[in-house]
Amino acid sequence: MVNSLVFYPLYCQLCLNRCKHSLALCEKCQALLPYNSHCCKICAVPLPENQSICGVCQLKTQHDYQQIYSPFLYQQGIVYLIQQFKYQGHPAFGKTLALLYKNWIQDQSITYPEALIPIPLHPVRFRQRGYNQSLEISRILAKQLNITLDYQLLKRTHNNPKQSLLSASQRKDNIHGVFSLNSSTPSYQHIAIVDDVVTTGSTVAEAAKILQTVGIKKIDVWSIARVII
Ligand SMILES: [Zn+2]
Ligand SMILES: [Zn+2]
Incomplete structure (x- = not known):
């Protein structure tokens, strides 16, 4: 009889x-991963030790x-892992990123939010890519940390041009x-918006603004990597 347990x-x-x-x-x-070891307590941009x-x-x-929690800089190995996950469609890389994040956030002694809200993709882009990278990371984090995953509260109603092609001021507009x-609308007091990469912060700021309108008092941002701008 063949043993059904196969160890890869x-x-x-x-x-x-x-x-x-x-x-x-x-x-x-x-x-060797590029840890964002000292950064702004609000926007997570890297800072010198004395600030x-x-x-x-x-x-x-x-x-x-309230605060962006972003353990890595968008450099070196993290760029590779994110690009393999996001553009080459390899879910195993997304799992690694989510587990790295889970291990890091567990060491931060913070109060976890009631729900994780992934930044949504517009349905047209979702169909092209086949999945939403922020949702897939959120799924793993929600399960591992026992936090509610809410991917229905926030919707993307306009298919705007890709942020990566634009300057900082253009991104905001x-x-x-x-x-x-x-x-x-559920009655959350504390949520975290989840996005894979924060660049200028305009996407998460726009999402936070609209989530504030339903009375959510504390809005954190959980992001894998921070771009140095
Ligand atoms: Zn290695
Ligand atoms: Zn800042």
């Missing part, structure tokens, strides 16, 4: 060496969200008014 050897997704980790990253590659809030956040009188809310 695990290979590091970055260096392709065998690894024992269930994370699919060897310890060496994990240690805790960046100049831009200090000048703002009102913030759309481009994203304005693209989100709306579904009519049956």
